[in-house]
Amino acid sequence: MNLFAASLDRLARLGRFLWSAWAGLAGLALIGALWQAGHEAYGDFILTAPLDTLAAAARLLHEGRAQDLLALTTARALAGFGLCALIGTAAGVAAGYSPATLRLSRPVLTLLLGVPPIAWIVLAMIWFGPSDMTVAVTILISATPLVFVGAVEGVVTRDRGLDDMAQVFGAGPVRRFLFVSARQISAQLFPALILALGSAFKVAIMAELLANAGGVGGALERARAMLDIAEALAWVSLAVAALIAVEYMLIRPVRAELERWREAAAPWGVKR
């Protein structure tokens, strides 16, 4: 009975999610229309028609090579993202609980955020050559501060009253963190993680292109050299599709599961 209600609830949420996909599709259609208009104004050589681009992307996928390149880039981006999520969360939580560490880390953060990612790519290329390491390190350095700030915000803005409550009922520091603080931190952390994931893909492709490390970045570089605008746009579309797929398969479901109460808190009619 209880299980039935729970699965029904889950089904309803899935339905709402699919329904919201229509809104996303409408947005995509709008972009497609603008793209088509640009194509008609400037011609094939500047902006390939959206359908032709899709055809090119389908061809790339069909030929088989694209899967490998996409998988390579995605793996690199995910590896960098995983590392930065781990390190950023751990460091951010630690700093959030220790005001002295936080004060020390602020200038470091400003410095890290001030250096353009391109500079890190150049440095990483010199240190590691055209390898996975270059890509991973660049992602790590450019995306970790985001995650760090999210985790710190989560710790600092948590409701300390709940900590007291848990302590009164006998929770030690560890269980206070696991049962009470972690949930509040995750609410701040998830938006930062989504941003970091997007940034990981972008930086991965940029690093691949500049470091000549293959993957989607390498393919883009070849398309540029051959002035093949259709193929370049096709690669961009494929990379974006990969990012969206990862985000909706990896992060959104976890977040939706953790944030069910927010949906309950939304007044009727605001539920999307």
Add this chain to the structure above:
Amino acid sequence: MNLLELNRIGHAFFGRTVLQGISLGVARQEIVALIGPSGSGKSTLAHIAAGLVDPREGRIIRRYLRHAMVFQDPRLMPWATAADNIGFPLRLARVPRGMRRRLVADAALRAGLLPEDLGKYPSELSGGMRQRAAIARALATDPDFIYFDEPFTALDVALKRRMQDLVIEAAASARFAALFITHDLLEAIRISHRILVLDAGGRGIAGERLIPGNPGSRDDQAVFALRQDYLAADPLFAHIHDIDERLRP
């Protein structure tokens, strides 16, 4: 033998003395009301007694087995349903899931929550329902001592009365002792066996009054008359309403 004893407790925040030389005791199954104007250090004292704050000086002896606390704000976890909030202390006490569900339902019933409210999130409950959930959470582990820190201040008069009756009934049936902090003299008279008045500057307990009869068996007329009496003629209560905490050093 007192369940809770505070001996010459003193505390300061950032060098500013808030409490000084506070001694009090609460006996088994006794409800002691602690009243004092806002800012006199009542919450600080409750937090010290419950072990949330380490006092700068003094000694605390706790002879009870298990305590609970009802705060001024409900302090429910917004991401958990009412049932999960009420069951939180049981989860911390590692009570098995099946037994937990039974105890939660029982505590909710005693706090006047309806079974259909148990699946709701705090944001879906009214203010009174949230405070009921907080009371149910305090009752869930069947504690022998409960701290109440002005739990009903935010509620309207009618609701406040119902909640007070609920605490009186629960105390009579579950037989817990309590330190009930309030700045409402009427509430203190209705609920407690004994009233302690905290010095307005937190320098000791200014005095105490035993309330005749048992909570729950006093009729409204007597309660109102006693309150009038205290406010008009008893010097101990002369200043409990007219202190402005902004004037404190």
